[in-house]
Amino acid sequence: MSLIQQINSPADLRRLRPEQLREVADEIRQYIIDVCARIGGHTGASLGAVELAVALHYAFETPKDRLVWDVGHQAYAHKILTGRRDELPTIKQYDGLSGFLKRDESEYDTFGAGHASTSLSAALGMAIARDRRGEDHHVVALIGDASLAGGMAMEAVNQAGHLKTRLIVVLNDNEMSIAPAVGALTGYLNRIREAHGYHRFKDEVGEALRSVPSVGERLHHAAKTFKDAIAAAVLPGALVNELGFKYIGYVDGHDPQSLVRALREAQQVKDSPVIVHCLTTKGKGFPAGERNYYAWHATGPFDPQTGEMVKSAKPQPPTYTAVFGKTLCELMERDERVVALTAAMPDGTGVDQALKKFPGRSFDVGIAEQHCVTFAAGMATEGLKPVCAIYSTFLQRAFDQIVHDVCLQNLDVKFCLDRGGIAGGDGPTHHGLLDIAYLRAVPNIVLMAPKDEGELRDMLATMLEHEGPAAMRYPRGNGVGADISREPRRLEIGKAEILRDAGTDVAIVAYGSMVHPSLQAAEQLSKDGVEATVVNARFAKPLDAGVLLALARTKRLVVTVEEAYLAGGFGSAVLELLEENGLQDKVRVVSMGVPDRWVTHGDAKLLLAKYGLDSDGIYTRVKEEIDVLEDRRAGARPLARS
Ligand SMILES: Cc1ncc(C[n+]2csc(CCOP(=O)(O)OP(=O)(O)O)c2C)c(N)n1
Numbered sequence: 001m002s003l004i005q006q007i008n009s010p011a012d013l014r015r016l017r018p019e020q021l022r023e024v025a026d027e028i029r030q031y032i033i034d035v036c037a038r039i040g041g042h043t044g045a046s047l048g049a050v051e052l053a054v055a056l057h058y059a060f061e062t063p064k065d066r067l068v069w070d071v072g073h074q075a076y077a078h079k080i081l082t083g084r085r086d087e088l089p090t091i092k093q094y095d096g097l098s099g100f101l102k103r104d105e106s107e108y109d110t111f112g113a114g115h116a117s118t119s120l121s122a123a124l125g126m127a128i129a130r131d132r133r134g135e136d137h138h139v140v141a142l143i144g145d146a147s148l149a150g151g152m153a154m155e156a157v158n159q160a161g162h163l164k165t166r167l168i169v170v171l172n173d174n175e176m177s178i179a180p181a182v183g184a185l186t187g188y189l190n191r192i193r194e195a196h197g198y199h200r201f202k203d204e205v206g207e208a209l210r211s212v213p214s215v216g217e218r219l220h221h222a223a224k225t226f227k228d229a230i231a232a233a234v235l236p237g238a239l240v241n242e243l244g245f246k247y248i249g250y251v252d253g254h255d256p257q258s259l260v261r262a263l264r265e266a267q268q269v270k271d272s273p274v275i276v277h278c279l280t281t282k283g284k285g286f287p288a289g290e291r292n293y294y295a296w297h298a299t300g301p302f303d304p305q306t307g308e309m310v311k312s313a314k315p316q317p318p319t320y321t322a323v324f325g326k327t328l329c330e331l332m333e334r335d336e337r338v339v340a341l342t343a344a345m346p347d348g349t350g351v352d353q354a355l356k357k358f359p360g361r362s363f364d365v366g367i368a369e370q371h372c373v374t375f376a377a378g379m380a381t382e383g384l385k386p387v388c389a390i391y392s393t394f395l396q397r398a399f400d401q402i403v404h405d406v407c408l409q410n411l412d413v414k415f416c417l418d419r420g421g422i423a424g425g426d427g428p429t430h431h432g433l434l435d436i437a438y439l440r441a442v443p444n445i446v447l448m449a450p451k452d453e454g455e456l457r458d459m460l461a462t463m464l465e466h467e468g469p470a471a472m473r474y475p476r477g478n479g480v481g482a483d484i485s486r487e488p489r490r491l492e493i494g495k496a497e498i499l500r501d502a503g504t505d506v507a508i509v510a511y512g513s514m515v516h517p518s519l520q521a522a523e524q525l526s527k528d529g530v531e532a533t534v535v536n537a538r539f540a541k542p543l544d545a546g547v548l549l550a551l552a553r554t555k556r557l558v559v560t561v562e563e564a565y566l567a568g569g570f571g572s573a574v575l576e577l578l579e580e581n582g583l584q585d586k587v588r589v590v591s592m593g594v595p596d597r598w599v600t601h602g603d604a605k606l607l608l609a610k611y612g613l614d615s616d617g618i619y620t621r622v623k624e625e626i627d628v629l630e631d632r633r634a635g636a637r638p639l640a641r642s
Contacts, residue, residue: 114429
């Protein structure tokens with residue numbers, strides 16, 4: 001039986017001899033490769049953190065000692081070691097393991113994660129709670145080099161160093177974010193690595209000088225004084241020490257025994273926080289992953305021998321992301337005031353195209369959504385037109401910057417929210433279901449969502465011609481195959497598009513990704529003899545009051561559909577409009593969207609179907625509501641609430 005088959009909890013791991021940890025790590029790595037080859041996952045990130053997980057659970061008494069993972073995408077080995085080995089093949093699937101960390105999945109997941117740079121703050125909070133209760137366990141945060149540069153992590157470093165709280169920070173430094181890590185901190189970590197090389201060199205050269213006959217000792221002394229002056233400037237961890245942390249490192253993050261030794265050393269530090277600097281390689285142990293670690297951060301299924309990714313058999317329309325990236329470049333070509341910004345997601349947002357084509361006008365700011373927005377606001381004060389391409393879920397971080405720095409000053413910043421809607425396997429931390437609600441309340445901003453990738457092009461052009469804040473949301477994944485070859489054209493702000501004018505009792509008003517399913521539902525309804533008007537709302541703010549009020553006056557049933565939370569969403573905007581105009585009792589309005597609960601992870605199609613947000617769901621709901629209306633007409637029962 002293999003070693004990992006015998007490990008059902010970290011206690012089993014801790015019964016092994018230190019020399020056996022290498023074998024455990026190798027088995028875990030192979031298992032991760034086998035599973036990810038079949039179902040995909042955060043392959044590269046998890047392969048890079050295998051030995052770290054092994055050493056951490058070996059050196060610490062988890063779960064009594066608290067282990068806090070940042071982001072949690074790299075924690076597959078942690079899941080394997082903490083009783084979830086056999087469930088790993090269900091990861092990111094409906095009813096399966098979460099792709100990140102989840103407190104109700106395991107007592108070893110001490111803090112839920114998915115968004116970056118949270119671990120240090122959470123761990124510091126746990127350490128303070130421990131101290132207040134007079135307990136003695138360790139609190140350990142594991143964070144990547146890119147996440148450490150995130151604002152929140154820096155804020156925690158600032159407080160931890162000041163409080164001198166006993167806390168262990170393990171830095172998983174692979175020089176990578178998803179894309180190569182950016183910023184001055186990355187430069188600093190690089191210099192630590194170089195300084196290590198230098199110190200080793202210094203010792204070697206020093207010994208060589210010493211051995212020169214007769215003058216050796218003097219030469220050695222002179223060289224030492226000179227070199228120490230240089231060395232002080234690049235002393236590994238000098239800056240870390242200045243911030244109130246002890247520094248241990250760096251450590252080979254793929255050597256379990258060295259890691260265990262370093263962690264045991266860190267356990268001895270009682271009077272301050274300590275950082276253990278570990279060097280790792282993303283995709284470690286899988287040649288294709290190590291060669292192309294950028295693409296291997298997260299993967300779909302692949303050939304476990306060659307690493308070749310499994311491609312979809314049928315050619316697919318381009319993704320919204322790709323169309324956005326291409327259109328942005330076209331529009332940057334025409335207007336040199338346009339600037340492209342991404343917060344550590346160049347390929348995820350399509351801004352990689354602009355970074356290549358317009359390097360002086362495109363910026364990857366790192367995992368720094370808040371900074372990104374205010375950085376853009378500053379540019380806008382000077383006449384630039386910044387486009388912030390940020391996933392809907394990550395823009396949540398920058399809400400106050402949107403309010404205080406952009407919209408309050410009515411600055412010309414554009415927000416392009418990829419993954420607006422259900423994100424699929426990444427689950428609740430990554431679904432972009434709140435953006436309509438959190439943006440709609442903010443004065444000055446214009447909100448729009450395209451029905452397809454062709455309209456995305458029009459909307460991007462429209463936003464850039466509009467003066468003032470504007471946001472566009474679009475879903476994850478492939479477009480619907482719309483024409484993207486024609487020139488983008490400017491749309492009238494606040495004007496909806498009537499796609500199907502059936503002139504009967506029913507209207508479906510859909511926002512963004514829900515327009516096509518609504519059209520399909522209308523076709524299905526037509527086969528049953530029900531003709532529905534279908535409106536592409538295009539704008540959630542301002543609403544097309546003319547069209548909506550006319551529908552309210554002439555229809556008996558208006559169904560709004562959106563891929564977002566109902567609370568504060570597009571449908572509630574429509575209800576507010578009708579109420580303001582005294583039409584709330586004139587027409588039955590049904591709002592379709594996501595109810596007030598967290599949406600789990602799983603296949604996006606399946607999750608959309610679960611909430612009735614596909615053509616079948618819309619069709620069924622409209623039919624039900626028509627029945628209610630018919631019953632009501634016949635006086636059989638009172639109007640049902642939706
Ligand atoms: C707030 C936020 N922004 C962006 C992301 C997307 N994201 C997930 S992992 C990652 C890179 C993390 O890099 P690092 O911390 O160095 O860990 P590594 O993957 O290299 O192990 C990014 C940008 C996120 N999860 N959270």
